Each structure stands twice: as structure tokens, then as C-alpha cells.
Amino acid sequence: MMLDFALFGLSAFMAQVLTNLDNLAALLALTMVSGAKRSIFGFLMAQAIVIGAALLLALGVEDVVPHWAGYLGVIPLSLGILALIRRRSGKEAKSNPNLETGASIIMITLLFISLSMDTFAVLAPLLADSAPNFRTAGVIGAALAAASLATVALLGSKAPFMSGALARRLERLVPYVMICAGLYILSNSWTDAV
Structure with a gap:
């Protein structure tokens, strides 16, 4: 049973x-412009808000429409497919943070x-x-991931070999992750009973 929680957290x-x-690439750039402490704190605040909002939505959906929660998998599935279509048609937008030097933590948080x-x-x-029970493992896993990304950005801001180019190459995996997450949610949910 503990292995199940660990795998879900993973x-x-x-x-x-x-x-x-994409946030990692932006965070690496912002550490050079606005300073590492301010940028990383803004990033971590944004991730705490996003994780908290995801948990609140999950709790709200469970209370309101428990048998429809599995259909939320359509959202990441659709976004992943749209991202692949945009990439193939050359319409993929590049995200370049345009913040002035010394941007406030609030502005950095809103950007992230x-x-x-x-x-x-x-x-x-x-x-x-x-x-x-699994939600707790999921929130812990997501929080550890945010902390890990912040650590990578902090180390990357000090190491010459680390750049946003590596993160941009890995970003190509994002649509596939969203598609897989959507398919997983749709296949392993209350939608199975319908």
C-alpha cells in the first residue's frame, strides 16, 4: 500500500x-535579471497557489459531482493535443518573460x-x-517537484553550463505528458463504470 502512495506521489x-x-526556463532568465532570491521566492509562491487551487478544485468536484470527476481528464488531453497541433503548424508561442530589473515578488508570482x-x-x-489519501501523496509530490525546480534554478543561476536551452528542449515533452495524464485520468476513474 505504501508503494502505491509513493508511485502516485512520483x-x-x-x-x-x-x-x-517553461517556468524553469523563465526562472533561469529571471534569476539573472531580478536576482535569484526574489525570483525563486516568487516561483515558489506561484506553485503553492497553483497546487492549492488544484487541490481545492479536486475537493470541490468530489463534493459537487463525484461521478463526473474522471471526465476532467478531457482538459489535459485536449490541451496536449492542441499544443501538438500548434507545434506542427508552427504557431507555438514562445514565452519570454519581459520584466524590468528589480521586478516585485508579486509581479514574478503573477508571471509564474x-x-x-x-x-x-x-x-x-x-x-x-x-x-x-492519494491526494496527500500527490500534493507532497508536486510540492517536492516545485522545490526541486527552484533548487535547479538556484544552482543554474550560479553554474555556467546550465541554461534555458536545456529546459526548452525538455519542454517538447509537455504535450505528451498532458495527453498521457488525460488518458490516465479518463481510463482510471469513475468513467470506467459509465
């Missing part, structure tokens, strides 16, 4: 990391919240489609 960890690769909608779209259905 799933949430991986979903959080892979949907935040806006960049984290894909994380929310994956994490909320994942948490909504799981039992309360």
Missing part, C-alpha cells in the same frame, strides 16, 4: 516537473501563475480522480 512529481519546464495553467490543467484532474 506521478504528481513528474507531472509537476514536466509541465513546469500565468505560465502554470498547464500544470493546473494536469494536476487538478489528477487530484480530483484520486482517493483522499
Whole structure:
């Protein structure tokens, strides 16, 4: 049983990391412009808000429409497919944070919240489609992932070999992660009984 919780936490960890690769690239750039402490604190605040909002949505869906929670998997599935279509048609937008030097923590937090909608779209259905015990493991996994990304950004701001290019290459995996998360939620949920 403990292995199940660990695997679910690992799933949430991986979903959080892979949907935040664009944030990692932005965070690496912002550490150079606005300072590492301010940028990382803003990033962590944004991730706490996104994870908390995903958990609140998961709890609300369970209370309101418990038998429909599994259909939330359509959201990350659709977003992943749309991202692949945009990439193939060359319409993929590049995210470049345009913040002046010394941007406030609130501005940095708002930037990262806006960049984290894909994380929310994956994490909320994942948490909504799981039992309360597993939600705790999922939140812990997502929080550890956010802390790990912040650590990588802190180390990357000090190491010359680390750059946003690596994060941008890994970001190509995000649509596939969203599609897999959507399929998982749809296949392993109350929708099975329908």
C-alpha cells in the first residue's frame, strides 16, 4: 500500500516537473535579471497557489459531482493535443518573460501563475480522480517537484553550463505528458463504470 502512495506521489512529481519546464526556463532568465532570491521566492509562491487551487478544485468536484470527476481528464488531453497541433503548424508561442530589473515578488508570482495553467490543467484532474489519501501523496509530490525546480534554478543561476536551452528542449515533452495524464485520468476513474 505504501508503494502505491509513493508511485502516485512520483506521478504528481513528474507531472509537476514536466509541465513546469517553461517556468524553469523563465526562472533561469529571471534569476539573472531580478536576482535569484526574489525570483525563486516568487516561483515558489506561484506553485503553492497553483497546487492549492488544484487541490481545492479536486475537493470541490468530489463534493459537487463525484461521478463526473474522471471526465476532467478531457482538459489535459485536449490541451496536449492542441499544443501538438500548434507545434506542427508552427504557431507555438514562445514565452519570454519581459520584466524590468528589480521586478516585485508579486509581479514574478503573477508571471509564474500565468505560465502554470498547464500544470493546473494536469494536476487538478489528477487530484480530483484520486482517493483522499492519494491526494496527500500527490500534493507532497508536486510540492517536492516545485522545490526541486527552484533548487535547479538556484544552482543554474550560479553554474555556467546550465541554461534555458536545456529546459526548452525538455519542454517538447509537455504535450505528451498532458495527453498521457488525460488518458490516465479518463481510463482510471469513475468513467470506467459509465
